[in-house]
Amino acid sequence: MNEFLLWKGKANLKIGIIKMAGNIRITNERILFETLSKKIEIKMKEIKDASIEGKLIKRLRIESLKGNYSFFIPHAKDILPLIRNFIHK
Numbered sequence: 427m428n429e430f431l432l433w434k435g436k437a438n439l440k441i442g443i444i445k446m447a448g449n450i451r452i453t454n455e456r457i458l459f460e461t462l463s464k465k466i467e468i469k470m471k472e473i474k475d476a477s478i479e480g481k482l483i484k485r486l487r488i489e490s491l492k493g494n495y496s497f498f499i500p501h502a503k504d505i506l507p508l509i510r511n512f513i514h515k
Contacts, residue, residue: 429455432508438498439466440485450497452505454512457488459497468492473513478503 437450448461486497
């Protein structure tokens, strides 16, 4: 299968107590988050679960084999089904 873009935009990432602002690209094969100095790649086949957290400010929570990530993304609830279509495949 060829990799293709599902969504891209600005996002903030929280891993534990660390927060970073950057750009995110979601493809059918991976989630790629990039800042000026850091690059985080989460492969779809490594994702155990994806969900929405938060009441007022919605966060996209990704639980993967490498760790847990919380992305503050505009329209997180619309992006969740895109990711769920490609995990566990």
